[in-house]
Amino acid sequence: MSQKGLLLVGHGSKLSYNQELIEKTAAHIADQHPEYLVRPGFMSMNTPTVEDALNLFKEDEIEMLVVVPLFLAKGIHIVKDIPALLGLPEGENKGTFAHNNGEIPLVYAGPIGPDPLLADLMVKNAEDAINANV
Numbered sequence: 001m002s003q004k005g006l007l008l009v010g011h012g013s014k015l016s017y018n019q020e021l022i023e024k025t026a027a028h029i030a031d032q033h034p035e036y037l038v039r040p041g042f043m044s045m046n047t048p049t050v051e052d053a054l055n056l057f058k059e060d061e062i063e064m065l066v067v068v069p070l071f072l073a074k075g076i077h078i079v080k081d082i083p084a085l086l087g088l089p090e091g092e093n094k095g096t097f098a099h100n101n102g103e104i105p106l107v108y109a110g111p112i113g114p115d116p117l118l119a120d121l122m123v124k125n126a127e128d129a130i131n132a133n134v
Contacts, residue, residue, distance in 0.1 A: 003037045005062040007053050009069045009082060012042035019046040022070055037062055043077050050085050058098070064105045065097040071111040072118075078111050 010022035030038040041053030097106040
């Protein structure tokens with residue numbers, strides 16, 4: 001079975017929880033979706049960097065690379081920084097990835113945004129807080 005590469009991009013932080021959250025999310029995706037080879041990458045302060053993760057994907061047997069930012073909303077990293085690292089013009093969400101075996105398709109996903117699943121999660125968090133303090 002051929003796989004797609006999935007680069008899960010996190011911001012990075014001096015606090016270890018940020019890196020752990022991205023790594024655990026990447027591991028969960030990998031466990032639940034064997035069609036993806038999942039790697040985390042960070043914009044700053046944590047490793048691997050986005051650039052390091054991209055370099056690792058060059059060696060992998062993948063047919064496509066999908067880059068998914070684990071960010072809530074569009075900001076400078078989503079609009080400018082990540083596309084620049086991917087070699088995409090601002091506003092574009094597809095291109096090619098220079099894999100060691102030749103060019104393969106590259107797709108750049110948007111941030112999480114106002115997804116109903118996020119709203120449900122916020123209500124769950126509110127209820128957890130209520131139940132922990134009642």
